[in-house]
Amino acid sequence: MSSLYDRDVIIRTDRLTKAFGKLVAVNDLHLQVMRGDVFGFLGPNGSGKTTTIRMLLGLIRPTAGRAILFGMDTALQLSDILQRVGAIIETPVFYPYLSALDNLRVTAAASGMMSGKSNDRRLAEVLDIVDLSAYQKLPLRKYSLGMKQRLGIAAALLHDPELVLLDEPTNGLDPAGMVEIRRLIQRLAALGKTIFLSSHILNEVQQVCNRVAILRKGNLIMQGNVNELLQGNEEIELRLNTAEECQQALQLLEKARQEDLNWISYVQQVPEKDTMLILKAPASHSSAINAYLARHQLFAAELQPRIGSLEDLYLELTTPTAGTGHTGMEALASGPIKRVVPSKKSGEGKKEEV
Amino acid sequence: MTAQPPARTNPPALIRRDTVVMGRADYLSTVLRLIGVELYKFRRRPMSKVLLLIGILSMIISFAFKGGPAIFLAHTPTRNLLPPDCSSVETTIDCLNHEPTREELNLAEAERQHRLQEYASLLSLPGSIEGVTQTIQLVELILFIILAGTIVGGEYSVGTVRLMLTRGPTRTQFFLAKVGAILIYAIVGVGILFVVGILSSVVLSMLANIPQSLAFLSGPWLFNCFLYILATILYTFTYCMLALCLGTLGRATTAGVAGALVWWVVESAIQSIILNLPNFHGIIGAVLEVLPGYFMANNLAALIQNRSSYLFGNQPSPFPDLHALLVVAFYLALFLLPAWWAIRRRDITN
Numbered sequence: 001m002s003s004l005y006d007r008d009v010i011i012r013t014d015r016l017t018k019a020f021g022k023l024v025a026v027n028d029l030h031l032q033v034m035r036g037d038v039f040g041f042l043g044p045n046g047s048g049k050t051t052t053i054r055m056l057l058g059l060i061r062p063t064a065g066r067a068i069l070f071g072m073d074t075a076l077q078l079s080d081i082l083q084r085v086g087a088i089i090e091t092p093v094f095y096p097y098l099s100a101l102d103n104l105r106v107t108a109a110a111s112g113m114m115s116g117k118s119n120d121r122r123l124a125e126v127l128d129i130v131d132l133s134a135y136q137k138l139p140l141r142k143y144s145l146g147m148k149q150r151l152g153i154a155a156a157l158l159h160d161p162e163l164v165l166l167d168e169p170t171n172g173l174d175p176a177g178m179v180e181i182r183r184l185i186q187r188l189a190a191l192g193k194t195i196f197l198s199s200h201i202l203n204e205v206q207q208v209c210n211r212v213a214i215l216r217k218g219n220l221i222m223q224g225n226v227n228e229l230l231q232g233n234e235e236i237e238l239r240l241n242t243a244e245e246c247q248q249a250l251q252l253l254e255k256a257r258q259e260d261l262n263w264i265s266y267v268q269q270v271p272e273k274d275t276m277l278i279l280k281a282p283a284s285h286s287s288a289i290n291a292y293l294a295r296h297q298l299f300a301a302e303l304q305p306r307i308g309s310l311e312d313l314y315l316e317l318t319t320p321t322a323g324t325g326h327t328g329m330e331a332l333a334s335g336p337i338k339r340v341v342p343s344k345k346s347g348e349g350k351k352e353e354v
Numbered sequence: 355m356t357a358q359p360p361a362r363t364n365p366p367a368l369i370r371r372d373t374v375v376m377g378r379a380d381y382l383s384t385v386l387r388l389i390g391v392e393l394y395k396f397r398r399r400p401m402s403k404v405l406l407l408i409g410i411l412s413m414i415i416s417f418a419f420k421g422g423p424a425i426f427l428a429h430t431p432t433r434n435l436l437p438p439d440c441s442s443v444e445t446t447i448d449c450l451n452h453e454p455t456r457e458e459l460n461l462a463e464a465e466r467q468h469r470l471q472e473y474a475s476l477l478s479l480p481g482s483i484e485g486v487t488q489t490i491q492l493v494e495l496i497l498f499i500i501l502a503g504t505i506v507g508g509e510y511s512v513g514t515v516r517l518m519l520t521r522g523p524t525r526t527q528f529f530l531a532k533v534g535a536i537l538i539y540a541i542v543g544v545g546i547l548f549v550v551g552i553l554s555s556v557v558l559s560m561l562a563n564i565p566q567s568l569a570f571l572s573g574p575w576l577f578n579c580f581l582y583i584l585a586t587i588l589y590t591f592t593y594c595m596l597a598l599c600l601g602t603l604g605r606a607t608t609a610g611v612a613g614a615l616v617w618w619v620v621e622s623a624i625q626s627i628i629l630n631l632p633n634f635h636g637i638i639g640a641v642l643e644v645l646p647g648y649f650m651a652n653n654l655a656a657l658i659q660n661r662s663s664y665l666f667g668n669q670p671s672p673f674p675d676l677h678a679l680l681v682v683a684f685y686l687a688l689f690l691l692p693a694w695w696a697i698r699r700r701d702i703t704n
Contacts, residue, residue: 005363057520059702071363082522083379084368089520093513097399109391110521112384114377122373155517160370 005071008035010163010194011056015065018051018218025051027218028065033196033211038189040205040226041198042310043215044318049198050090052215053167056196057087069163083112086161088169092152094140100127100151101136104158111159126154129184145172153184164188167198182208206230206310216318226310233308233316234283239301243274249298250277256292261285275301283307384523388531392505393538401504405497409543412497413551416489417477421558424473427466428562435462474564482555483579484666486548487586487658494547495593496615501543502536502594503610507601516702525698532598533690540591548583575665582661589654592682592689593618596650599689603696621651650685653678 011033018026026048033039043049054060056067058078067074069081094103104123109115113122127133130150135143143151149172156164166185170178178201185195185208199205205212206226213223222229240246250269257264265280279289283305290303370376377387396402436458440449450458475481509515518528559566593614601610625646634642646652656671656678663670671678 005365054702059516059519061699061701070365072365073361073363076362079522079524082520085520087520089516093517095395095514096512097401098395102394102398106391106395107517107521109377109387109394110518110523112376112379112387112522114375115387115390115394118375119373122371122375125371125373158374159376160374162368 009033009068010035010037010070011039011196012068013052013056013065014068016052016055016062016067017064018048018055018060019063025218026055026062026215029215029218029220031213031220031223033194035194036189036192037211038185038195038197038209040209040212040310041196041215042200042202042205042212042314046217047215047318048218049215050167051218053087053089053165053196053198056165057082057085057089059089083159084162085165086156086159086163087165087167088149088152088156089165089167091145091171092148092155094148094151094155096141097139099137099139100132100143100154103140103151104155107155108158113159122158122160126157129157130154131180146174146177149173150177150181153181157188161193163194163196165196168200169197170199170201170204178204202309202311202314212310214314214317221317222313229313230308230310231282233313234281235306235308236279236281236283236286236289237270237302237304237306238277238279238289239303240275240277240298241301245298246275246277248296249293252293252296252298253277253279253289261288261292381527385527385530385534388523388527389534389538392531392535396505396535396539402501405501406543406546409494409497409547410550412493413486413489413547414554416493417482417485417551417554417558420473420476420485421555421562424470424477424562424564425558427469427473428564430466432459432463432466435466470562470564473562474559477555477559477562478564478566479552479555479568480570480575480579480665482552482559483548483582484662484668485555486551487582487662489551490544490547490586491589491655491658494543495590495618498540498543498590498594499597499614499618500611501539502597503601503614504607505535506532506598507604507607507610510601510605511607519702526694529694529697533595536594536598537591540587540594544583544587544590548586578661578664582658582665585654585657585661588682589658592650592654592686595686595689599693602693618651621649625649625652647673647677648681650682653681653685657682 009032011031013029013031016026016029016031017024029048029052031052041049041052051060055062056069056074058074058081061075070084072081074081094100095106098106101123104126105115105119108119108123113119124133127136130153132147132150132154135147140148140151149169153166153169156166169185170181173181182204185197189195189208195208197205197209209226211223211225212229214221238249240249246269250267253261253264253267257267261281263281263285267277267279270276270278281289286303286305290300293300377383433454436454437448437450440451454462476485509518519525523531556566596617597610597614599610600613601607604610604613628642628646631642633639652671653673656673657675659668659671660675660678662668673681
């Protein structure tokens with residue numbers, strides 16, 4: 001019987017599956033979150049993000065597989081795990097007849113903290129962090145959604161957890177509030193906390209997360225280091241002078257992709273633009289493509305590298321492609337694409353073909 | 355990936371900020387701390403204060419219904435208790451056509467004393483104790499059911515069950531804390547109502563010039579009185595457990611409150627129907643005859659009634675204590691086990 005504990009691995013799920021009757025909400029999920037990660041958990045509505053978070057917190061029992069946090073199995077040591085976790089799941093819920101301070105007192109006692117006034121300093125600290133000190137005695141029913149969201153974060157941080165699970169923490173916040181939460185996440189990460197952030201706001205995730213996983217219809221379709229994923233999503237736009245040259249270049253580059261220029265993932269003509277090609281290739285290789293074409297007497301009218309964004313990648317992987325009903329991921333499944341899985345220690349990621 | 359057999363792991367202890375003061379983490383301490391959380395919420399909740407106020411007022415009012423006429427009677431001049439003067443009424447039957455004689459006045463006074471004596475048995479100790487229990491069984495029980503249904507079902511209705519179950523306590527600890535808190539509410543609530551009821555009766559007796567005597571007090575009497583109060587607590591607690599069970603299974607306050615009240619009403623309705631049915635013979639007759647002996651309310655009431663036979667000289671219940679205790683224990687298991695099982699096994703979704 002080997003120990004599941006690995007200091008650097010905070011969350012690990014093995015074949016984690018949850019079915020509600022015939023509906024498979026989460027299917028065969030393998031996740032790995034490393035210590036110190038700010039891990040973005042992405043996916044469209046109904047993709048299984050919240051179900052996964054609920055399984056990590058023991059609110060939902062997996063149908064199959066298991067979730068290991070801090071080396072402990074949620075089925076066996078949930079209490080020990082929860083002592084190290086602070087969480088917000090969807091809209092934070094509190095007792096509406098209690099003030100923010102009283103709600104935090106109740107939450108503190110439920111978290112195993114000493115009851116009474118022993119923890120008043122800590123309560124003041126977390127209220128200060130989320131900027132609610134001035135409203136601490138206001139009954140919760142008078143709080144706006146944004147204030148409740150901030151109080152949820154305060155409650156999550158109360159017992160100084162190692163791992164903070166945040167499910168849509170910026171829901172209901174105004175832009176200034178979102179910036180605040182983003183800064184808070186960055187501050188927590190700087191303190192060495194591991195953050196697991198589920199969000200729809202991709203720009204936000206790109207700015208704060210070092211690693212992401214993308215879920216669609218309960219299936220993990222991508223997981224890895226943000227920079228590497230975005231590198232993998234870089235494109236080069238190539239415009240030629242005539243449609244004929246464009247066809248020659250397409251054939252030439254397609255052949256080269258399979259031989260010399262194997263760092264090109266694919267080449268395709270832009271629909272309804274007969275002089276334009278799109279190459280899925282690292283943006284830094286633009287000059288190499290230009291030189292290659294020139295060697296074959298083809299001269300680009302325009303060559304434009306495009307750095308990918310998480311939004312592009314997300315949409316490519318989760319939005320059904322027009323006409324086919326498949327996502328970009330499914331459409332590309334026949335061609336070579338890199339999926340990044342984390343290496344055990346560094347969390348930097350290694351690539352494997354899928 | 356190969357499946358490993360489940361194993362418990364002991365990662366290094368978490369070092370927290372010095373401002374975070376953790377409490378004892380053993381099983382019992384956690385349950386006690388959660389009971390403390392429940393009591394804290396109760397104290398801070400306006401609804402609890404309203405329910406307590408209604409409970410106290412209804413107890414005072416129930417005694418005022420008995421004490422009011424007694425006070426009125428005690429302070430009415432004796433002449434007013436005589437039949438009216440014939441000159442002031444239209445009919446001449448039952449009226450007085452002469453100045454009242456001393457004998458008539460003495461008779462009226464004796465009648466007043468007789469009627470005051472009837473009130474005294476309700477208002478003075480130990481009779482007033484029985485009055486307190488009757489009010490608890492008939493009126494206050496509804497408030498206890500509302501309270502129990504709310505503190506359990508409310509967690510699901512508002513969604514705070516999510517908050518509590520992601521903070522570390524196990525689901526069984528969460529459940530035990532609810533049961534423990536309800537037991538404390540039942541003990542304290544019944545205690546407060548006994549004090550309020552007895553004080554009300556004492557004050558009303560004084561106002562009605564009814565003398566109080568503590569001559570009945572003795573060691574065995576106090577012991578039986580203690581058991582009587584315990585039986586009253588068990589009465590309210592069992593109905594609260596019914597509300598807890600239904601509130602948990604139905605995941606809503608309404609399920610707990612309405613379900614328990616419906617049970618309460620339906621059980622007594624069924625009993626009335628059975629009592630009014632013509633005599634059946636054979637198996638049906640035998641079943642109908644023994645059925646009320648297994649009703650929850652009858653057995654809870656039997657425990658109270660058996661003690662009251664000692665305390666107040668009433669007729670004892672046809673069900674002996676052991677029978678009643680076993681039936682009540684069965685009902686408690688019937689309510690607690692499915693609720694515990696449901697809370698342990700169910701998925702907490704929205």
